[in-house]
Amino acid sequence: MTSELKQTPLYQTFVDSGAKIVEFGGWAMPVQFSSIKEEHNAVRTNKGLFDVSHMGEVLISGKEAAKAVQYLLSNDTDKLEIGKAQYTALCNEQGGVIDDLITYQIGDNEYLLVVNAANTEKDFNWIQQHVQEFDLNVKNVSDQYGQLAIQGPKARDLVQELVDVDVSEMKPFEFKLDVTLFDKKVILSQSGYTGEDGFEVYCNAQDSVDIWNGFLKYDVEPCGLGARDTLRLEAGLPLHGQDLTETITPYEGGIGFAAKPLIEADFIGKEVLKDQKENGSPRRTVGIEMIEKGIPRTGYTVMNNEGVEIGEVTSGTQSPLSGKAIGLALIKREEFEMGKEIIVQVRKRQVKGKIVKKNQIIKE
Template sequence: MSNELKKTPLYQAFVDSGAKIVEFGGWAMPVQFSSIKEEHNAVRTNKGLFDVSHMGEVLIKGPEASQLVQYLLSNDTDKLEIGKAQYTALCNEEGGVIDDLITYQIGDNEYLLVVNAANTDKDFEWMKSHSDQFDAEVSNVSDQYGQLAIQGPKARDLVQDLVDIDVSEMKPFEFKMDVTIFGKNVILSQSGYTGEDGFEIYCKSEDALDIWNGFLEYDVEPCGLGARDTLRLEAGLPLHGQDLTESITPYEGGIAFAAKPLIDADFIGKSVLKDQKENGSKRRTVGIEMIGKGIPRTGYTVMNKDGKEIGEVTSGTQSPLSGKAIGLAIIDRDEFEMGKEIVIQVRKRQVDAKIVKKNQISK
């Protein structure tokens, strides 16, 4: 593994455990420990543990921090309060998604923005470059944090047994500060990227290994990036760099709920997003399921049954849950119809597929 790759505080533990390590967004990360299918099924039926310490953290604080955060982000950040988090997008002037992220209000005029690993430096520079007109400080604090995700239908019961607060009523995007787990002080967030119940835990980077090892004492499956990808695809959750890019807006990328262009406050990309909300976007993201044999891969051409090119696959995999080949695709809005049969160009073959719901987890 190249010395140039960044490493999380758990890297050596992964090497020692025999995990398969790959490059991801400039980081050396475990793609699997046992098998992707085994780890995937553990999260769907029991509980799995992910190291997501590669994610970036940007701190914005100061007298006008709330105004700066609102100006940078597409959601209505005025709805935030201490203890509440929000999924949102960092957009460019054309409404394209520079990154999708979660904003935590951790204090009065103090916000922690959790960004995608590969975008951390780019996001930080973008935020910094737009902060001059606000009395607020923007800091890249990524090296101070470790982050773990405990996910699965049995995750909440385990966390409840391990922490000193009541988590039974915590709802998605609620979080608690100053929680103690395995003797360490953490932020406990009811969030995740799997479609299952669970929590994300923000800790000091030097505490991540102790918390990881603590969880593994409790019938918890260590999980890698492979299962993280198949889980999020079954749940219809987008991956930045594939399903969301700087040329795909929230309305096109299927995260319209994270865009609030009708609020009074101005934000970057607002005029484009307001037009798309009022008049519709030319493209939309759909779930796809293969009818014929073949797995839809990023970049594969999507056609209608008349042979007209209507879009492209942005993500695809074989679902461990159903065994079906599934994916996400961005297509011309006029071609959308639930259940409609389409054609995917799989290498040199044209394979029949259909449009389905993006979230394919049956609860």
């Protein structure tokens, strides 16, 4: 299996530690080290560490970089400045999400787009094709970067101990360049995919192992893709390829906040998104929680109480936090009502559930 798959710089470290390796988006990645529940709980109560070096990085630079980035992306990139990042979507002409990503302005006329691993080549090709009229350079620099995510309520205190800058007041999507961590230069971003406080560290690929091992000396739980998925689902965060696709718009997928179709600048998919902002989207993503026993899985049919099909499950799991079976579902907009009972076709059984808030993390 692994010989045909891409490997992050930490692959051998994971094999040596006995982590369970699986295929994910063309990569050999650890799904778990100890157990998904143990890793999940470490992030909710303490701190956990993820290797996300499989994510892609596309560098856009040059005279018209700012104009090109705005044309490509759904958010208002004029609000970016060095030190501020932005969650956004790369949309097609129909408003469908080719990918959801984070844009970092790392210099004057220089932007780093961090894209999903499975979409890196597709995104890079799309970007190249659609910015030919602009005066700029586009490079796929994914091989140059390692990326680690330290997440959890105690992550910030640890990071503060280890770096040479003040991180105490850093807010979501703020970042610092040229931070020293374990004697390595990194980009430190206040971001993550768990619903907890934490940071993502962008480093030179060859420094990944030293930084990973450095963190593990400080009561940090190594975490795999399994916990990453249960954590993001409890937080109601979408996964591209399931909750977001090229036929699901930002408004349908629950990331309408990352679309700004009322700005003056033009961008790909703007007209469709403007219409959905003003008139509503035909579908919307909702949180679901099962009342009866059964886990909602991707692709399962969702019906109303009359047995009429109203949509489908896009993601589902059993929440380690609550023990409940939860998920995200894309349903007809007119069927939405908080607390409304629904039916999910779980294999041959029809199982009762209800519509709930997407973010299910309980904070005191």
